[in-house]
Amino acid sequence: MSATLIQLIEGKDKLGHDSGEIKKVSFTDIKSSADEKTLLFRAVAIGAKRQYEVEIFFDDISFAEKKDADHQLLTYIKSIPFFATMPSIHKTPVKVKCSCDDYKYTWANTNNAKDAHYGSVDKFVVTGRGKPRNAKHQIGLCKHLTELTTILEHKGKLHQ
Numbered sequence: 001m002s003a004t005l006i007q008l009i010e011g012k013d014k015l016g017h018d019s020g021e022i023k024k025v026s027f028t029d030i031k032s033s034a035d036e037k038t039l040l041f042r043a044v045a046i047g048a049k050r051q052y053e054v055e056i057f058f059d060d061i062s063f064a065e066k067k068d069a070d071h072q073l074l075t076y077i078k079s080i081p082f083f084a085t086m087p088s089i090h091k092t093p094v095k096v097k098c099s100c101d102d103y104k105y106t107w108a109n110t111n112n113a114k115d116a117h118y119g120s121v122d123k124f125v126v127t128g129r130g131k132p133r134n135a136k137h138q139i140g141l142c143k144h145l146t147e148l149t150t151i152l153e154h155k156g157k158l159h160q
């Protein structure tokens with residue numbers, strides 16, 4: 001993993017395509033593994049016709065049973081608190097994925113090539129119509145991933 005969220009946000013801004021209005025992105029859950037040092041934030045986005053799965057993944061996260069200078073409250077699992085080093089937008093390498101078409105067609109392949117895509121890349125048919133969406137091979141985020149980043153910042157799960 002080599003890209004950070006700020007680099008993905010900057011890539012999206014550079015491409016500057018209109019990604020339309022966001023209907024609703026609802027944060028659903030956090031999956032973490034202290035053994036694997038991984039942290040996965042998940043959300044569901046409600047589109048006009050479909051629901052999309054939105055995922056932001058970090059590894060090399062440090063977990064602890066108590067709060068200290070480096071570890072803040074991440075979540076409760078069965079009312080037991082879990083503490084972790086909160087990922088940084090500017091510093092922590094990240095992988096992302098969304099099941100929407102914009103992510104699939106604009107970002108998935110480039111993000112995957114830069115090791116910033118989470119999971120496998122769905123195979124899809126390139127129709128060849130119109131201009132390529134991302135001719136400069138910019139890494140970036142769809143509107144749902146951008147919104148989930150904002151939600152996580154507001155919840156204090158991501159820091160600068």
Ligand SMILES: [Zn+2]
Pocket residue numbers: 052098099100101102103142143144145
């Ligand atoms: Zn999306």
